[in-house]
Amino acid sequence: MSPRALAIDVFGTVVDWRGSIIKEGKRLKRSVDWPKFADGWLTGYRSRVEKVRTGQRPWANLDVLLSEAFGDLVIAFSLADVSKEKLDHFSQVWHRLQPWPDCVAGLKRLRKRFALATLSNGNMILLTDMAKHGRLPWDCILSAELVKRYKPAAEPYLLAVESLGPEAEQVMYVAAHKWDLSAGAATARLRTAFMPRPQEMPGQDPSDLKPDPSYDINARDFEDLADQLGA
Amino acid sequence: MSPRALAIDVFGTVVDWRGSIIKEGKRLKRSVDWPKFADGWLTGYRSRVEKVRTGQRPWANLDVLLSEAFGDLVIAFSLADVSKEKLDHFSQVWHRLQPWPDCVAGLKRLRKRFALATLSNGNMILLTDMAKHGRLPWDCILSAELVKRYKPAAEPYLLAVESLGPEAEQVMYVAAHKWDLSAGAATARLRTAFMPRPQEMPGQDPSDLKPDPSYDINARDFEDLADQLGA
Numbered sequence: 001m002s003p004r005a006l007a008i009d010v011f012g013t014v015v016d017w018r019g020s021i022i023k024e025g026k027r028l029k030r031s032v033d034w035p036k037f038a039d040g041w042l043t044g045y046r047s048r049v050e051k052v053r054t055g056q057r058p059w060a061n062l063d064v065l066l067s068e069a070f071g072d073l074v075i076a077f078s079l080a081d082v083s084k085e086k087l088d089h090f091s092q093v094w095h096r097l098q099p100w101p102d103c104v105a106g107l108k109r110l111r112k113r114f115a116l117a118t119l120s121n122g123n124m125i126l127l128t129d130m131a132k133h134g135r136l137p138w139d140c141i142l143s144a145e146l147v148k149r150y151k152p153a154a155e156p157y158l159l160a161v162e163s164l165g166p167e168a169e170q171v172m173y174v175a176a177h178k179w180d181l182s183a184g185a186a187t188a189r190l191r192t193a194f195m196p197r198p199q200e201m202p203g204q205d206p207s208d209l210k211p212d213p214s215y216d217i218n219a220r221d222f223e224d225l226a227d228q229l230g231a
Numbered sequence: 232m233s234p235r236a237l238a239i240d241v242f243g244t245v246v247d248w249r250g251s252i253i254k255e256g257k258r259l260k261r262s263v264d265w266p267k268f269a270d271g272w273l274t275g276y277r278s279r280v281e282k283v284r285t286g287q288r289p290w291a292n293l294d295v296l297l298s299e300a301f302g303d304l305v306i307a308f309s310l311a312d313v314s315k316e317k318l319d320h321f322s323q324v325w326h327r328l329q330p331w332p333d334c335v336a337g338l339k340r341l342r343k344r345f346a347l348a349t350l351s352n353g354n355m356i357l358l359t360d361m362a363k364h365g366r367l368p369w370d371c372i373l374s375a376e377l378v379k380r381y382k383p384a385a386e387p388y389l390l391a392v393e394s395l396g397p398e399a400e401q402v403m404y405v406a407a408h409k410w411d412l413s414a415g416a417a418t419a420r421l422r423t424a425f426m427p428r429p430q431e432m433p434g435q436d437p438s439d440l441k442p443d444p445s446y447d448i449n450a451r452d453f454e455d456l457a458d459q460l461g462a
Contacts, residue, residue, distance in 0.1 A: 005356075115359050124394035125236075128346050128370045139359045140372040145394065163355035163376065 003191055005164035006110060007142060007157075009175035010120035010127065012200045014107075014136065015097035018042075019199075024093045028086060032077055039201075040076065044069025049121065049150050059148040061123035066094055094122070095129035099136060100197065106222020107137050113231040115139045119160050119173065121150050152184035161190065172216065174225065176200065178208060181215060193217040193225060234422055236395035237341060238373060238388075240406035241351035241358065243431045245338075245367065246328035249273075250430075255324050259317060263308055270432075271307065275300025280352065280381050290379040292354035297325055325353070326360035330367060331428065337453020338368050344462040348373045350391050350404065352381050383415035392419065403447065405456065407431065409439060412446060424448040424456060 011017050018038045025034035048065040051057045070091045074080065079087060110116060116139045118127050123145040131138050142160055149155040161168045173185035174193040181192045193216060196209040211218035219225035242248050249269045256265035279296040282288045301322045305311065310318060341347060347370045349358050354376040362369050373391055380386040392399045404416035407428040416423050424447060427440040442449035450456040 111363075115356065115363070117359075124371060125346065125396075128348075128395070132342075132346070132370060138371075139363060140355060141370075143394075146377050146390075159377075163374075164359070165356075 003114065003172040004170045005115040005117060005160075005172070006193075007117045007119040007160040007164065007171055007173050007185075007190070009173075009177070009180055010118050010122055010130070011097075012197055013174065013176040013195060014103050014118075015099050015130065015134065016199070017094070017097050018201060020097040021093055023098075024090060024096075028090050029079065029082055032079070037073060037077055040073050041066070041069055044072055053150050053153065061145050062094075062121055063123050063126055067091060095126050096133045097130055099134045100199070100221065102221035102223050104135055104137070106224075106226050109226040110222065110229065110231045111137050111139065113229070114172075115164055117142045117160060117164060119151075119156060120144065121156075152180060152187075154184070154188050157184050157188035157190055161188065174219075178212070186214075191216045193219055195219045195221065195225065234345065234403040235401045236346035236348060236391075236403070237424075238348045238350040238391040238395065238402055238404050238416075238421070240404075240408070240411055241349050241353055241361070242328075243428055244405065244407040244426060245334050245349075246330050246361065246365065247430070248325070248328050249432060251328040252324055254329075255321060255327075259321050260310065260313055263310070268304060268308055271304050272297070272300055275303055284381050284384065292376050293325075293352055294354050294357055298322060326357050327364045328361055330365045331430070331452065333452035333454050335366055335368070337455075337457050340457040341453065341460065341462045342368050342370065344460070345403075346370045346395055348391065348395060350382075350387060351375065352387075383411060383418075385415070385419050388415050388419035388421055392421065405450075409443070417445075422447045424450055426450045426452065426456065 008014060021038040021041065022034040025032060025037060045065045048068060052059060074087065107116060118138055119142045120127055121144045124141060124143050127141045127143055142163060144150045144156045147155040147159050157173065160171050164171050168189040169191060172191040172193055173181065174195055175181050176195050176197040181194055185192050194212060198204065198209050217228055219228060239245060252269040252272065253265040256263060256268060276296045279299060283290060305318065338347060349369055350373045351358055352375045355372055355374050358372045358374055373394060375381045375387045378386040378390050388404065391402050395402050399420040400422060403422040403424055404412065405424040405426055406412050407426050412423045412425055425443060429435065429440050448459055450459060
């Protein structure tokens with residue numbers, strides 16, 4: 001049985017969050033270590049996601065967690081001299097992340113054959129804005145926000161099955177990160193496609209980027225995935 | 232404050248469910264009263280939705296309820312002589328409903344200015360398939376299925392606010408039916424746009440089609456709504 005739908009991770013898999021933050025940051029102020037800022041933002045929101053995941057704080061969507069983490073960085077990186085209007089705009093850069101070069105063309109090919117959904121820890125309006133901005137051709141937006149549980153809890157993956165299946169083998173999950181595929185999608189019995197993104201961050205462990213035959217597909221990018229799925 | 236998003240009812244407001252069923256039905260078999268069949272399908276699924284709504288049966292999505300209602304009609308309208316393959320295909324006609332003539336152009340204008348979401352009792356894959364088929368330019372698909380409560384219960388409207396707001400006045404709900412606007416959207420404090428569709432069914436009560444100043448906007452169709460919202 002061929003899958004009818006692809007559920008696709010977004011941060012890192014589809015969009016270059018780190019490069020996008022660095023690029024916009026440089027236009028905001030020159031004398032800042034923007035790669036370090038971007039990495040700090042990741043760490044800041046991930047630690048908050050973990051607190052939600054482990055029940056140390058109640059549900060809060062990613063816009064809230066990103067905004068809290070941003071507040072810490074404004075102080076740590078001495079951005080208080082930038083105007084409030086410009087800082088407010090920059091704080092929303094996650095709504096404007098740029099896709100990797102293969103994404104729009106590859107996703108358009110895949111969309112002719114499959115229903116294409118996001119499956120991201122990003123919240124609904126963040127993902128919706130990002131799709132408009134980057135012209136990402138999603139058929140629908142699925143988010144951890146809809147089930148109020150962050151990946152890799154089972155609920156978001158099961159939401160994809162319930163919405164797009166209803167059988168688990170009708171949905172293939174595509175992601176750049178092995179924790180997302182192995183701890184999440186595989187546990188929920190979705191089909192899996194691994195698409196490593198070595199450009200996402202410097203210093204990634206080579207073993208995290210290595211193809212693994214335990215996934216149904218290992219793909220270089222969305223054009224390669226479209227080739228392999230005959231789209 | 233201008234709304235940032237429009238949440239839009241689908242059956243009747245965007246797509247001509249009745250005309251689409253009649254048109255496909257006529258190609259399936261000539262000697263059937265297809266308008267009566269379409270009306271029977273509506274009655275059959277609505278009565279099942281009511282049972283779910285009132286707790287007489289557990290949650291079941293619209294594909295399930297439509298399929299049950301269809302089974303009754305196959306017997307009542309003597310369709311057993313049509314091949315199983317053709318009947319199975321026809322039973323999915325709700326995934327292929329045609330939009331009214333103003334929809335695609337009007338929605339494309341509105342999409343440049345607002346996030347556009349469905350807010351329908353139809354389930355996720357039904358709405359996703361329909362959008363692909365009719366080239367409906369949604370930014371995201373919101374469905375009663377995501378909260379397992381059918382409109383006009385408050386939960387689907389509140390889902391739209393939570394996903395697209397987060398303030399209620401940031402979301403405008405667009406629908407052809409007053410029960411949907413008054414019992415649902417207005418109760419959840421969304422802004423409201425009424426768009427009567429006199430072509431939806433013959434014999435509609437004229438009072439159900441009459442503009443009402445208690446809604447924020449009364450629009451003739453999506454082109455008119457785009458004009459009134461400056462899109």
